[in-house]
Amino acid sequence: MAWYKRIEIPIAITIICALIQIIPYFIVMGPAVEEFMDNAVNWEMLVAAGALFVGAISLVLVHAPRIVKRQTHWQYSLELLVLMALTIIVGLPIREIGLGMDNAIFTFIVDNILTPLDSSLYAMLAFFITSAAYRAFKARSLEAALLLVAGSILVFRNAPLGTFLIPGAADLGDWLFRIPNMAVQRAVIIGGALGAIVLGVRTLSGYERGYLRGGGV
Amino acid sequence: MNFIFETSQIIHSGRASGLVILLIIAFAAIYFIRRGKGGKIPSIRRVAGLDAIEEAIGRATEMGRPVFCSQGLADIHDSTYGPQTIAGLSVLGYVAQLCARYGTRVIVPVVSLTVYPIAREIVENAYRMEGKLDQFRVEDIPFLSTWQFSYSLGYMSLMRREKAGANIMIGAYWAESLQLSEVGYRVGAMQVSGTANTHQIPFFVVATDYCLIGEEIYAAGAYLSKDPAMIGSIVAQDIGKIISLILIVLGILIGLSGSKIIVDLLNM
Amino acid sequence: MSLWDKLENIDSRIIYLLIWIVVLTPLISPIGLPVSISENTIAYARTIDQLPPGSMVVLSFDFGLGSLGELYPIAVATMHHLFSRPVKFAIIAIWNQGPLVAKMIIDELNPEKTYGKKYGEDWIFLGWAPGGEVAMRALGQDFWKVFPTDYLYKRSVSEYPIMQKLKSANDVALLISIETGTPGVDEWARQWGPYNVPMLIACIGVSAPGVTPYLQSGQVKGLLPGLRAGAEYELLIGRKGLAVASADALSTTHMIFLIFVVIGNISYFAKRRGIK
Numbered sequence: 036m037a038w039y040k041r042i043e044i045p046i047a048i049t050i051i052c053a054l055i056q057i058i059p060y061f062i063v064m065g066p067a068v069e070e071f072m073d074n075a076v077n078w079e080m081l082v083a084a085g086a087l088f089v090g091a092i093s094l095v096l097v098h099a100p101r102i103v104k105r106q107t108h109w110q111y112s113l114e115l116l117v118l119m120a121l122t123i124i125v126g127l128p129i130r131e132i133g134l135g136m137d138n139a140i141f142t143f144i145v146d147n148i149l150t151p152l153d154s155s156l157y158a159m160l161a162f163f164i165t166s167a168a169y170r171a172f173k174a175r176s177l178e179a180a181l182l183l184v185a186g187s188i189l190v191f192r193n194a195p196l197g198t199f200l201i202p203g204a205a206d207l208g209d210w211l212f213r214i215p216n217m218a219v220q221r222a223v224i225i226g227g228a229l230g231a232i233v234l235g236v237r238t239l240s241g242y243e244r245g246y247l248r249g250g251g252v
Numbered sequence: 253m254n255f256i257f258e259t260s261q262i263i264h265s266g267r268a269s270g271l272v273i274l275l276i277i278a279f280a281a282i283y284f285i286r287r288g289k290g291g292k293i294p295s296i297r298r299v300a301g302l303d304a305i306e307e308a309i310g311r312a313t314e315m316g317r318p319v320f321c322s323q324g325l326a327d328i329h330d331s332t333y334g335p336q337t338i339a340g341l342s343v344l345g346y347v348a349q350l351c352a353r354y355g356t357r358v359i360v361p362v363v364s365l366t367v368y369p370i371a372r373e374i375v376e377n378a379y380r381m382e383g384k385l386d387q388f389r390v391e392d393i394p395f396l397s398t399w400q401f402s403y404s405l406g407y408m409s410l411m412r413r414e415k416a417g418a419n420i421m422i423g424a425y426w427a428e429s430l431q432l433s434e435v436g437y438r439v440g441a442m443q444v445s446g447t448a449n450t451h452q453i454p455f456f457v458v459a460t461d462y463c464l465i466g467e468e469i470y471a472a473g474a475y476l477s478k479d480p481a482m483i484g485s486i487v488a489q490d491i492g493k494i495i496s497l498i499l500i501v502l503g504i505l506i507g508l509s510g511s512k513i514i515v516d517l518l519n520m
Numbered sequence: 521m522s523l524w525d526k527l528e529n530i531d532s533r534i535i536y537l538l539i540w541i542v543v544l545t546p547l548i549s550p551i552g553l554p555v556s557i558s559e560n561t562i563a564y565a566r567t568i569d570q571l572p573p574g575s576m577v578v579l580s581f582d583f584g585l586g587s588l589g590e591l592y593p594i595a596v597a598t599m600h601h602l603f604s605r606p607v608k609f610a611i612i613a614i615w616n617q618g619p620l621v622a623k624m625i626i627d628e629l630n631p632e633k634t635y636g637k638k639y640g641e642d643w644i645f646l647g648w649a650p651g652g653e654v655a656m657r658a659l660g661q662d663f664w665k666v667f668p669t670d671y672l673y674k675r676s677v678s679e680y681p682i683m684q685k686l687k688s689a690n691d692v693a694l695l696i697s698i699e700t701g702t703p704g705v706d707e708w709a710r711q712w713g714p715y716n717v718p719m720l721i722a723c724i725g726v727s728a729p730g731v732t733p734y735l736q737s738g739q740v741k742g743l744l745p746g747l748r749a750g751a752e753y754e755l756l757i758g759r760k761g762l763a764v765a766s767a768d769a770l771s772t773t774h775m776i777f778l779i780f781v782v783i784g785n786i787s788y789f790a791k792r793r794g795i796k
Contacts, residue, residue, distance in 0.1 A: 060264070061267050061268075061270070061274075062263060062264070063261060063262055063263065073661065076657055077665070079651055080649070080650050080651035080654055080658060084651070089365055090365060090398045093368075093395060097394075097395055128674075136619075136620075136623075145585075145620055149585055150585045150588060152401075153584065154588055154589055156431075157401065157427060157586035157587065157589070159431060160427060161543070161773065162535070162536045162539055162540075163430050163431060163434040163459075164430060165535055165539055165776070165777050165780055166532045166535050166536070167430065167434055167437075167455070167459045168777060168780065168781050169530070169535060169780040169781060169783070169784045170437075170784065171458040171459065172458065172781045172784065172785070173785050173788045174788075174789075175788075183781070183785070187781070190774050190777060191774075191778075193725065193748050193770070194748070194775065195553045195554065195555040195748060195751070195767050195768075195770065196553050196768075196772070196774070196775060197771070197774060197775075198556050199554055202556075205556060205558065209558065209559070212728070212729065212732060213732060213735075213736070216732055217729075217733055220730055220732060220733055221733050223448075223450045224450070224733070225493070225496050226466045226467040226489075226493065227448040227466045227467055229492035229493060230335075230448070230466065230467030230468075230469070230470030230471065231335040231470060232274065232277050232281075232492065233470065233485050233486070233488045233489050233492075234335050234339065234473075235335070236277075236278045236282065236485065236488070237281070237473075237474070237482065237485050238338065240281075240282065240285065242285060242479075242481060242482055242485070243338070243473060332702070332706070332707070333702065401586060426701050426702070427726075438532075450729070450730055451701075451726050451727050451729065451730055
């Protein structure tokens with residue numbers, strides 16, 4: 036195997052980059068390191084902004100071949116690329132030639148395409164949660180019954196009609212929210228953090244290779 | 253106190269206790285990994301969700317339908333949610349290998365550009381390890397979109413068109429979790445889910461057949477590998493929980509007496 | 521198929537149609553159900569009311585177009601409240617769609633005409649800071665580095681008097697985050713916690729349970745969880761808007777949800793007991 040394909044190289048890179056972040060967080064290492072860490076923060080922001088362009092390029096790389104080869108539903112790929120190009124061009128921040136986010140076409144796309152589509156997809160959750168709850172919220176066991184009762188109290192708490200019909204629902208719902216819910220949230224957060232730490236140790240010690248070539252399992 | 257004054261010149265203020273706890277857990281993980289390698293394998297409880305993955309893949313194989321496997325929406329480099337994606341990729345390796353072995357199609361809808369090449373290599377490698385590289389299809393690892401609901405819509409459409417037989421979702425999910433679960437149910441897929449995002453756990457519990465909660469997903473890679481060293485590391489998570497419990501109980505008892513020593517210790 | 525079988529297997533299309541009807545009907549023909557006001561909402565409003573004149577507030581739009589239904593009314597009410605007070609505030613966004621939403625609200629409220637607030641002196645719109653949690657950290661250290669120009673006019677921030685009072689998180693009296701997920705309160709608490717900046721959080725209902733630990737610890741002073749809290753807030757500040765208008769639809773949707781859950785349980789138990 037060529038040396039540059041050896042699995043030890045990405046593992047070493049992972050370890051070095053992780054230690055660069057972890058050690059200065061805990062240990063005082065002087066102004067030069069602090070400045071390096073601040074610059075690293077700025078670089079990360081630049082990379083995050085640059086990722087937007089990578090996303091656009093990747094979409095072109097994925098959909099252009101579909102159009103060229105006339106694969107299934109190539110028309111939708113064409114529509115996607117045309118709309119993407121249009122949105123990018125009209126949204127370019129060049130006010131002098133009438134482009135930018137004040138551009139009428141850009142505003143139209145945002146107000147009449149992006150916003151309704153995004154909102155509608157999000158709104159689907161209302162339908163899905165009702166059908167899922169109708170199907171699964173059954174008191175099959177003690178735990179399921181407790182879940183059902185707690186959920187019902189909070190539904191009454193959240194609906195103005197609920198607190199109107201059952202005034203005690205507000206106080207009971209607030210208590211559930213502030214006490215048992217908070218305790219469980221903390222427990223899950225602590226458990227999750229511990230799991231992430233141990234996963235980090237496995238990764239840094241080279242045992243966790245699932246994110247590399249699937250060699251861990 | 254002199255000790256605290258000197259410590260703060262080496263360790264950033266307010267982070268010493270965190271460092272101590274981190275080191276204890278890290279050393280515990282390394283200790284138990286080495287114990288596992290030495291043959292002393294700890295017994296851990298069954299995790300129904302992880303055991304169900306093979307059952308789900310077997311069911312999909314019998315029905316002649318593909319298996320869907322996704323890792324959530326987080327980028328792998330995300331400091332908070334990246335570990336969930338790594339956990340999901342560990343499961344993907346296992347799923348891909350089983351699918352390759354049984355001759356079942358595995359479809360991996362991807363949302364993140366950083367995850368896409370990793371997922372592709374994991375699946376390709378799995379097929380290679382099973383000696384079935386000719387059956388690997390790169391089109392079965394579609395990069396859908398970096399936009400949450402565009403990804404969700406693409407995923408739902410794929411599940412309907414391909415008639416998913418199993419849907420395995422382990423990683424960081426947000427609002428799309430319920431959409432994907434509900435559509436998975438509608439197409440008759442057996443679903444195993446897992447996330448450490450507390451706000452989505454209720455939806456997964458309600459809408460999928462098996463749900464891994466919080467830290468169980470981080471143990472997934474170790475658990476599925478059945479590697480003794482990896483299983484040993486799971487014990488370290490429990491060590492951390494024991495430390496947390498001791499601190500909580502001590503904090504309550506000492507706090508009731510009016511003393512703030514535990515709080516001050518943790519603020520060091 | 522027995523009655524209980526039918527009740528246990530109602531076609532999902534019927535469920536969806538009924539939900540559609542119960543959401544739409546109160547929006548077209550409001551019922552006017554009363555909305556009681558919770559402690560969290562009072563705390564949210566009180567925190568803004570008690571800000572000393574001239575305090576610097578940072579208002580962060582941490583949500584996108586998908587959450588407009590639930591968070592837009594809250595965002596409008598919050599901005600109205602801030603414009604009505606003698607405080608200064610900077611609008612930022614950690615989500616890339618945040619500026620689009622903020623711009624919608626600014627156009628709707630028309631601050632100079634409605635409140636007499638001058639851009640650059642009383643308020644400023646800085647725009648989107650890319651990088652999520654990394655951006656929050658960078659902002660805590662140096663606002664000018666993250667936002668060298670403002671969002672509306674693309675002029676150097678040094679030209680604006682308000683920015684002379686906003687260099688880092690140390691200058692901020694209150695952080696208000698209107699958010700829908702990640703990055704959100706967890707990231708703000710991690711990055712701005714060391715600066716001890718009090719926070720107000722307005723979030724979608726499903727995210728609210730995750731905010732409670734911060735409420736209990738005192739890092740978050742007030743919480744508006746979801747549309748119902750938005751309606752409470754609008755009533756409290758005396759500016760009825762979209763949230764109050766949607767409150768009836770909220771009630772009817774929740775009730776139909778419960779009705780279906782009850783039907784599912786009744787049919788389940790009836791079948792289990794062999795009732796014909």
